[in-house]
Amino acid sequence: MSTRKNLLLSTTVVAGAAAVSLTLLSSGAAFAQAAATSVNSQASDVDEVVVVGSRIRRDNYNAPSPTQVVTREEATLQGFASTTEALQSTAVTGGTSQITNAYGGYVVNGGGGVNTIGLRGMGPSRTLVLLNGRRVSPAGSRGSVGAADLNVLPTAMIDRVEVLRDGASSVYGSDAVAGVVNIETRKNFEGLVFEAQRNEPLEANGAGGSTRFSLTAGARGDRWRAAGSIEHYDRDELTLRDRAFTRCQTDGFLQGEDYIDPLTGKSKCYPITTTGSNGSAINSIGTSFATGVAAQGAVGTSFNRWRPNSGVNSGVIGFEGVGGGANNLNVRDTFDDRMLNESLISPVEITTIYGEGGYQLHALGNAELYGEVLFNNRKSSQTGYRQLALDYAKGSPLIPSNLAFSTFSPDQGLNQDQDVGVRAFIGFGNDTSKQEVNFSRYVVGLKGDFFLPDWRYDVSASYSRSRSDYTSEQFLTDRLIETLDVVSNGAGGFECRALASNPGCIAAPALSSSVVGGKLPKDWVDYVFRPVRGTTEFTETILSAGIDGPLFSLPAGQVVGFFGLEYRKSEIDDTPGLDSQTGNTYNYSTSAITRGSDSVWEAFGEIEAPLLRDAPFAKELTLNGSFRYTDYDSYGDDTTYKIGLVYRPIDWITVRGTYGTSYRAPALFEQFVGATTGFQSSTQDRCNNYTAPGVNPNRVANCTAEGLAADYQSTQSVRVITAGGADAGLKAETSTNKTIGLVLQPPLPSGWGDLAFAVDYYEIEVKNGVDRTGFSNILTRCYDSNPADFNADVGFCRLVERDSVTHALTVHDSYVNLATDIVKGLDYTVRYRKDVGPGTALFNLAITQYTEVSNKLFEDDPLEDYKGMINNPEFTGTADVSYAWDKWRVRYGVEWVKGTDSYAYYEEDPATSQYDLAVGDYWLHNASVQYSGEGWTLTAGVRNLLNEDPPTISSGVYNRIGNAPLYSGYDYLGRTAFLNLTKSF
Known part of the structure; x- marks a missing residue:
C-alpha cells in the first residue's frame, strides 16, 4: 500500500x-x-x-x-x-x-x-x-x-x-x-x-x-x-x-493543622508524612531519654532526639532536644536542599x-x-535521596564522652549483638538507580x-x-559492621579491628556534629556505599x-x-x-x-x-x-x-x-517472582497518634483494641512481604x-x-x-474497617500482623x-x-x-x-x-x-x-x-x-x-x- x-x-x-x-x-x-x-x-x-x-x-x-x-x-x-x-x-x-x-x-x-x-x-x-x-x-x-x-x-x-x-x-x-x-x-x-x-x-x-x-x-x-x-x-x-509546585511540599492539612516551622512561621516544607516526596529525619541523633535544653518549637525538658547546637553548654552538651514525649516529629530537621535534586x-x-x-x-x-x-x-x-541511620555501639570509642551515657536500643543489625549507644540520623544525600x-x-x-x-x-x-x-547504590551491611568495629590506630585516630584480614577496610567516622550534618569522609563512603547490579x-x-x-x-x-x-x-x-x-x-x-x-x-x-x-x-x-x-x-x-x-x-x-x-x-512474575521483603517507614503505621482530632473513629477503636497507648508512635519499620502466587495455587x-x-x-x-x-x-x-492490593491500601482498609470485622480478622485484616511485644507490623502483599x-x-x-x-474545518469531541x-x-x-x-x-x-x-x-x-x-x-x-x-x-x-x-x-x-499546574491535595492518603x-x-x-x-x- x-x-x-x-x-x-x-x-x-x-x-x-x-x-x-x-x-x-x-x-x-x-x-x-x-x-x-x-x-x-x-x-x-x-x-x-x-x-x-x-x-x-x-x-x-x-x-x-x-x-x-x-x-x-x-x-x-x-x-x-x-x-x-x-x-x-x-x-x-x-x-x-x-x-x-x-x-x-x-x-x-x-x-x-x-x-x-x-x-x-x-x-x-x-x-x-x-x-x-x-x-x-x-x-x-x-x-x-x-x-x-x-x-x-x-x-x-x-x-x-x-x-x-x-x-x-x-x-x-x-x-x-x-x-x-x-x-x-x-x-x-x-x-x-x-x-x-x-x-x-x-x-x-x-x-x-x-x-x-x-x-x-x-x-x-x-x-x-x-x-x-x-x-x-x-x-x-x-x-x-525545577517546578514551583514541588519545591515546598507541605502537609496541606485543613483546619490549620499543618506543622508551623518555628524558623519560618509557615507550614513546614518537606515534613515527615506518609505520602508524597517526603522529608526525612536528618541532622539529629537518638539516645536514651535525658534532660537537656529544648530546641525552638520543642516542649518539655526530657528528650531522646537531639540536634547539634554548639551553643548548648548544659544538659547534653552540644545538642538541643528535638524529640521525645509530646514533641511533634517535625520539630526535627526534615529538609535537605539535596532533596530537590530528586527526579520528577x-x-x-x-x-x-x-x-x-x-x-x-x-x-x-x-x-x-x-x-x-x-x-x-x-x-x-532516577535520582533519589537517602537518609543514613548509623548505629554506634554502646561503649564504642567513636562515641564522644558527652554521649557515653546513652543506651538507645538493642542491636538493630550493625553492632554484633551489642546495644546501640547512639543512632545518628544523617542526611546522606543523593543516590542513583540506573537501567x-x-x-x-x-x-x-x-x-x-x-x-x-x-x-x-x-x-x-x-x-x-x-x-x-x-544498578542501585546501596549501603552494604557487612561493610558497615566492619567499619563500626574499631580500635585505636595509635595516632589519635581509629582503624577497623578487621584491618589485618581486610586491608581495604576504612574505619567509620567518629560521631560529631559534622558527621551528623552529613559531612562524611569520601574514602569511607566509597567503601560502604556500593553499586549493586542485577x-x-x-x-x-x-x-x-x-x-x-x-x-x-x-x-x-x-x-x-x-x-x-x-x-x-x-x-x-x-x-x-x-x-x-x-x-x-x-x-x-x-x-x-x-x-x-x-x-x-x-x-x-x-x-x-x-x-x-x-x-x-x-x-x-x-x-x-x-x-x-x-x-x-x-x-x-x-x-x-x-x-x-x-x-x-x-x-x-x-x-x-x-x-x-x-x-x-497469570504473568510469569505473578507466578514466580522471588519472595521479596521490603521495609516501609514507621510513619506508615496507621495507629500513629490515632487519637488526634479528625481520625476515623473505626481506626481509633481498632488501634485501642490492640492495646496501643493513646499517644502511640511506632519506632519499627513496616515489613512488607511479596511473593509469587504459583505455589499458592494462583489461577x-x-x-x-x-x-x-x-x-x-x-x-x-x-x-x-x-x-x-x-x-x-x-x-x-x-x-x-x-x-x-498494595501495603498502604491494606493497612488503611484494615484499620479503618468496622471493628467487628477487625476483631474477626477478616477482609484486609487477614493480611496484617502486629507483634504483641514490639508492636511491629508485617503486611503480606503477594499476588x-x-x-x-x-x-x-x-x-x-x-x-x-x-x-x-478555501479550506476545511473539522471539530472533534x-x-x-x-x-x-x-x-x-x-x-x-x-x-x-x-x-x-x-x-x-x-x-x-x-x-x-x-x-x-x-x-x-x-x-x-x-x-x-x-x-x-x-x-x-x-x-x-x-x-x-x-x-x-x-x-x-x-x-x-x-x-x-x-x-x-x-x-x-x-x-x-x-x-x-x-x-x-496540577491540583493539590493533602498528604496522608494518596x-x-x-x-x-x-x-x-x-x-x-x-x-x-x-x-x-x-x-x-
Missing part, C-alpha cells in the same frame, strides 16, 4: 463511523488531506486490510467493536515526541492513570524507566500491545517484568495506532481483557525522510525537555520491498527543584532500529517471504494464496528477547499459522472465516545482585531470584456472516463470532468466545454490540465483556457539512483477578486471585466537518464516562466503587478544532479531567476533616500550526498553553508529587513549546 493510500485509509476510517467510536486523533489529518475527494472514491483505493479486533480481511470498517485510530500526523500536531506520549494521553487512555517517567521514585512492575499502557483503568497486564498484529513481548528490569514497554516501539516507522477498547481474548488470546493496542508501521515505504523534534518546557529553564531525531528509508523492486528507520530519543531530567521526570536515552521487508517467491501460491527486525536500547536513571535495557525482536513469515479459491494463508515465527542490567532476561517464542477466506454464500453475501493455531513459550530469569539476595543491603529490600517459564497451545477461529443486506428496515445485519481453545502448562485449558452484531436499519443509523468472555493467565482470571453502541451519521443538506455521533456502553467484569473487578461506562464521540472558504469502577478483595467483601475519587475521574474528555487550507493547517485542542472527591469513600466530612481530598476540574490547552512546503513540513506549537496527586492525567512539565521538522529526499 502506498503512502497515499495510507492517508486515504485514515479517511475511510473516519467515514466508516459504524466501526469507529473514537477517531479524535485520526480524523483531522484524513479530512485535510482529502477535502476535495469523495469518501466513496477514496474507499475504492484501499486494499483489503485486517483491523484490530478481527483477523478477517475487510474492505470496510463496519465492525461490531469500537475502535480508535491515532495517526502519526495528528500525534505530531499535538506535540507528542514519541509514540509513548501519544498512547498515554488522555484521549487514548480515557483518563486512567498510567506508569510514566514520573514514577521514578516508586517501585513499579517492569522497573525504573518503564512506560506501559492500561485501558479502562484495568492495568497494563490486561491490555495487549501488538506490532503489525503480533504480540510485543514484555521488556524491563527486575523480577516483575510482565507488560510491553512502550519505549521499544519504532516511532519513526509508525503509520497509525489502532486502539480496540473491547475484550478480545477469543481473537488474540491472554491479556486482551480490557482492550488491544495495535501499532501499524508504514508499508511499502519509498524514499528517504529525516525528522527532528524538540519539546522545550518554558517554565523549568529547559529541564525536562526532549529531543528526537530519526531517519527513515525505503525502496522496492518488482519482487522485493525493504524499509527501515533509525532514531534516537533523549529526555532530559526534570527535578523537584526521570531522564532517558532511547535508540531504536527497525527494519522490514518482503520478497515475492512466485511460488507456493504467489507467496511473499517477509520479515521484521527491531533493536532497541534504553538507558534510564540499561536491550530489546530485540525478530519475525519471519510466509503468506500467500491457499489451495482453496480466494483463501489466504499466513505462517510466521517470532522471537523476542529483553536483557536488562540494573540482570533480567525475558524471552518469548511464538509460532502461528492461519488461513482465511470465504466459507459459503448467503443471500446477503459471503460468509467468511479465519482459523488458526498458535504456540507461545515465555521465560523469565531475574538475578538480583548477590547483596540483594542475601539481605546485605542496609535498610533496603531483599530480593530473591525470579525464574520460571510457561507455554501455551491455542486453536482459534472467527466467522462473519451477513444475515441481511438492503432489506426493508435492514440495510445491513452482520453477525461476527470468534472462539479460542487454550491449553497452558501453568493452569490447564480453557475456552473463550465472543459474539458481535452490526445492524443498520437505514443508511445513517448503526447499532452494534458484542458480548464475550476473556481470560488472562487464571476470567472475565466477561459487553459493549453496545449507536452510531448516527444523519444526511445534512448540501453545504452543511458532515456530522457523525457515536455512543458506546461498555461493561467489563473480571473474576479471580490477579493483583497485589492473589482477587474476587471481582468491574468497570462500566460510556464513550461519546461527536465529529463535524465542513468546507469553509470525545468524552469517556465511568459509571462504575469497583472491586473487592474477597468474595464476602462488599464492592467498593472508586468512580469519581482522586485518580479515578468520572468524566474525561478531549476536543479539538482544526482548519486546513492549501499548505497550512492550524489546530486548537483541549483536554479535560473532571474534578474528583474522596471524602465519602473515607467517611470524612469535608467541613471538619483535616484532609484535602477534592480537586477541581483540570483543563489543558494545546495549539499548533503546520506548513507543508515542497518536500518538507514544519510543525510548531505549545502544549499546556495556559501553564496549568501518593503525591510535591503537593499534587501522582496521576498521569496531569501535566508536570508546564507550558511547553515544540517544533517538528520533516524533510523528504
Whole structure:
C-alpha cells in the first residue's frame, strides 16, 4: 500500500463511523488531506486490510467493536515526541492513570524507566500491545517484568495506532481483557525522510525537555520491498527543584493543622508524612531519654532526639532536644536542599532500529517471504535521596564522652549483638538507580494464496528477547559492621579491628556534629556505599499459522472465516545482585531470584456472516463470532468466545454490540517472582497518634483494641512481604465483556457539512483477578474497617500482623486471585466537518464516562466503587478544532479531567476533616500550526498553553508529587513549546 493510500485509509476510517467510536486523533489529518475527494472514491483505493479486533480481511470498517485510530500526523500536531506520549494521553487512555517517567521514585512492575499502557483503568497486564498484529513481548528490569514497554516501539516507522477498547481474548488470546493496542508501521515505504523534534518546557529553564531525531528509508523492486528507520530519543531530567509546585511540599492539612516551622512561621516544607516526596529525619541523633535544653518549637525538658547546637553548654552538651514525649516529629530537621535534586521526570536515552521487508517467491501460491527486525536500547536513571541511620555501639570509642551515657536500643543489625549507644540520623544525600535495557525482536513469515479459491494463508515465527542490567547504590551491611568495629590506630585516630584480614577496610567516622550534618569522609563512603547490579532476561517464542477466506454464500453475501493455531513459550530469569539476595543491603529490600517459564497451545477461529443486506428496515445485519481453545502448562485449558452484531436499519443509523468472555493467565512474575521483603517507614503505621482530632473513629477503636497507648508512635519499620502466587495455587482470571453502541451519521443538506455521533456502553467484569492490593491500601482498609470485622480478622485484616511485644507490623502483599473487578461506562464521540472558504474545518469531541469502577478483595467483601475519587475521574474528555487550507493547517485542542472527591469513600466530612481530598476540574490547552512546503513540513506549537499546574491535595492518603496527586492525567512539565521538522529526499 502506498503512502497515499495510507492517508486515504485514515479517511475511510473516519467515514466508516459504524466501526469507529473514537477517531479524535485520526480524523483531522484524513479530512485535510482529502477535502476535495469523495469518501466513496477514496474507499475504492484501499486494499483489503485486517483491523484490530478481527483477523478477517475487510474492505470496510463496519465492525461490531469500537475502535480508535491515532495517526502519526495528528500525534505530531499535538506535540507528542514519541509514540509513548501519544498512547498515554488522555484521549487514548480515557483518563486512567498510567506508569510514566514520573514514577521514578516508586517501585513499579517492569522497573525504573518503564512506560506501559492500561485501558479502562484495568492495568497494563490486561491490555495487549501488538506490532503489525503480533504480540510485543514484555521488556524491563527486575523480577516483575510482565507488560510491553512502550519505549521499544519504532516511532519513526509508525503509520497509525489502532486502539480496540473491547475484550478480545477469543481473537488474540491472554491479556486482551480490557482492550488491544495495535501499532501499524508504514508499508511499502519509498524514499528517504529525516525528522527532528524538540519539546522545550518554558517554565523549568529547559529541564525536562526532549529531543528526537530519526531517519527513515525505503525502496522496492518488482519482487522485493525493504524499509527501515533509525532514531534516537533523549529526555532530559526534570527535578523537584525545577517546578514551583514541588519545591515546598507541605502537609496541606485543613483546619490549620499543618506543622508551623518555628524558623519560618509557615507550614513546614518537606515534613515527615506518609505520602508524597517526603522529608526525612536528618541532622539529629537518638539516645536514651535525658534532660537537656529544648530546641525552638520543642516542649518539655526530657528528650531522646537531639540536634547539634554548639551553643548548648548544659544538659547534653552540644545538642538541643528535638524529640521525645509530646514533641511533634517535625520539630526535627526534615529538609535537605539535596532533596530537590530528586527526579520528577526521570531522564532517558532511547535508540531504536527497525527494519522490514518482503520478497515475492512466485511460488507456493504467489507467496511473499517477509520479515521484521527491531533493536532497541534504553538507558534510564532516577535520582533519589537517602537518609543514613548509623548505629554506634554502646561503649564504642567513636562515641564522644558527652554521649557515653546513652543506651538507645538493642542491636538493630550493625553492632554484633551489642546495644546501640547512639543512632545518628544523617542526611546522606543523593543516590542513583540506573537501567540499561536491550530489546530485540525478530519475525519471519510466509503468506500467500491457499489451495482453496480466494483463501489466504499466513505462517510466521517470532522471537523476542529483553536483557536488562540494573544498578542501585546501596549501603552494604557487612561493610558497615566492619567499619563500626574499631580500635585505636595509635595516632589519635581509629582503624577497623578487621584491618589485618581486610586491608581495604576504612574505619567509620567518629560521631560529631559534622558527621551528623552529613559531612562524611569520601574514602569511607566509597567503601560502604556500593553499586549493586542485577540482570533480567525475558524471552518469548511464538509460532502461528492461519488461513482465511470465504466459507459459503448467503443471500446477503459471503460468509467468511479465519482459523488458526498458535504456540507461545515465555521465560523469565531475574538475578538480583548477590547483596540483594542475601539481605546485605542496609535498610533496603531483599530480593530473591525470579525464574520460571510457561507455554501455551491455542486453536482459534472467527466467522462473519451477513444475515441481511438492503432489506426493508435492514440495510445491513452482520453477525461476527470468534472462539479460542487454550491449553497452558501453568493452569490447564480453557475456552473463550465472543459474539458481535452490526445492524443498520437505514443508511445513517448503526447499532452494534458484542458480548464475550476473556481470560488472562497469570504473568510469569505473578507466578514466580522471588519472595521479596521490603521495609516501609514507621510513619506508615496507621495507629500513629490515632487519637488526634479528625481520625476515623473505626481506626481509633481498632488501634485501642490492640492495646496501643493513646499517644502511640511506632519506632519499627513496616515489613512488607511479596511473593509469587504459583505455589499458592494462583489461577487464571476470567472475565466477561459487553459493549453496545449507536452510531448516527444523519444526511445534512448540501453545504452543511458532515456530522457523525457515536455512543458506546461498555461493561467489563473480571473474576479471580490477579493483583497485589498494595501495603498502604491494606493497612488503611484494615484499620479503618468496622471493628467487628477487625476483631474477626477478616477482609484486609487477614493480611496484617502486629507483634504483641514490639508492636511491629508485617503486611503480606503477594499476588492473589482477587474476587471481582468491574468497570462500566460510556464513550461519546461527536465529529463535524465542513468546507469553509478555501479550506476545511473539522471539530472533534470525545468524552469517556465511568459509571462504575469497583472491586473487592474477597468474595464476602462488599464492592467498593472508586468512580469519581482522586485518580479515578468520572468524566474525561478531549476536543479539538482544526482548519486546513492549501499548505497550512492550524489546530486548537483541549483536554479535560473532571474534578474528583474522596471524602465519602473515607467517611470524612469535608467541613471538619483535616484532609484535602477534592480537586477541581483540570483543563489543558494545546495549539499548533503546520506548513507543508515542497518536500518538507514544519510543525510548531505549545502544549499546556495556559501553564496549568496540577491540583493539590493533602498528604496522608494518596501518593503525591510535591503537593499534587501522582496521576498521569496531569501535566508536570508546564507550558511547553515544540517544533517538528520533516524533510523528504
